[in-house]
Amino acid sequence: MLDLKYVVNNIDFVKSKTASRNVDFDFDRLLELDRLRRGIIAKVEELKKYRNEVSKQVGIYRKEGKDISEISLKMRSVSDEIDSLDRELSDVQSELNSMLLTLPNIIDDSVPVGNDENDNLEIQRWGEIKDFDFIPKPHWEIAESLGIIDFERGAKLAKARFSIYKGLGARLERALINFMLDTHIANGYTEIIPPLLVNSTTMTGTGQLPKFEEELFKCERDELYLIPTAEVPVTNIYADEIIDASILPVKMVSYTPCFRREAGSYGRDVRGLIRQHQFNKVEIVKLSHPDNSMDELEKLTDDASSILKKLGLPYRIVKLCSGDLGFSSAITYDIEVWLPGQNCYREISSCSNFKDFQSRRAKIRARDKDKNIFFPHTLNGSGLAVGRTFLAILENYQQADGTVVVPEVLRKYMDGIEVIK
């Protein structure tokens, strides 16, 4: 959420930034509501001041035994007026608020302007793309023939886009999770195991609600949502609090399953593990002082990509353009891993700086030595999407006979197994 005062005072700037996302927004209505709001507040607060003064006086009169029926009658109408103004105010405020909640973050100046993913800017490539002396298969073929993933029975148990990891498949997935967690913990991140179901306030804090409700699995009976990423519970840990600025930067890492409805992507990535309703992810989250959040983003992106380096998986980093940027993000680097089976790069991590957009929504504040209160910047990135890392290993480490070599760093997590066969 943007600061209303900031929007009002910098309306042209905010308008142009919002336009570069290709987002329509009724700024005139917003300004009108703000004018209304201030007008009502001025009126109603003056009346309340008057009422408070009189009520105080009434207390004294009553002790003195004076008749207060006339004052009571008069003040009743004042209170009625206050009531109706309060109602008006809350209407205006709730409309204003719901508008603000659907206004996307201001994109950072360094973000290239563009319409869609084709305008994203590649800024780095790492690793050598292997030259196979056979035609590399897509991971779903490898996985099925090795018997380590069962897509059909997964769909039987739940529905399409759910699958079963089996035997060394499950083992490899678990090895990846532990390898990633251990690596990040060694880099100073604190491990978190959060709730996997959260309430709507928490979902609103990070920006999933109100705009993207159709993307979430919801437990109606209990008014709880399954998390689409650990970002949601972990970022909100300090929601509605004022933390001591000396603990910044807060660095957290969390492995969780993630749940996404994937509404609107029915035809896409129907095969394989790329787009599942349930998948595992290790997420890294930071709360940073605003002054160095951009440096923290660079470090966070390094921390995420270091996993791919250690696994020996080729990747590139792209900077998302304005039109491709997520709703809450000010700047995002996508890390894309090379998939020889599909002959393309696919997103495996998304590292973003949300600046004060989420902290303002979630009311995460910090207080420095001089007692100044400010909104810390929030950042996060996948470190990494485990399912996609799994399939990247299958495709990059496949051999002509259909077996898959286990990357060196994972072997100690797999009882020394060198090849999945």
Add this chain to the structure above:
RNA sequence: GGAGAGAUGGCCGAGUUGGGUCGAAGGCGCUCGAUUGCUAAUCGAGUGUACCCUUUAAAGGGGUACCAAGGGUUCAAAUCCCUUUCUCUCCGCCA
């Protein structure tokens, strides 16, 4: 799931019987100052958040709201009534 108790400022804890001068006693903590070889102790002052108005570089000043959340009664609610949430105790069930 059944029965009962509770929720007050960073923390502890009064106030709720009998509504009024209560942003809220007292203590602890913290900050600043004094004293002091250092530390400790002692003494003094200060110490919530959000928003509105004013002034504005900032500070300052004036005001409104907030005693779990929402609603109601009343001239007036921390205090009375209703609903919800959460916590604790006992019973039942359970990984």
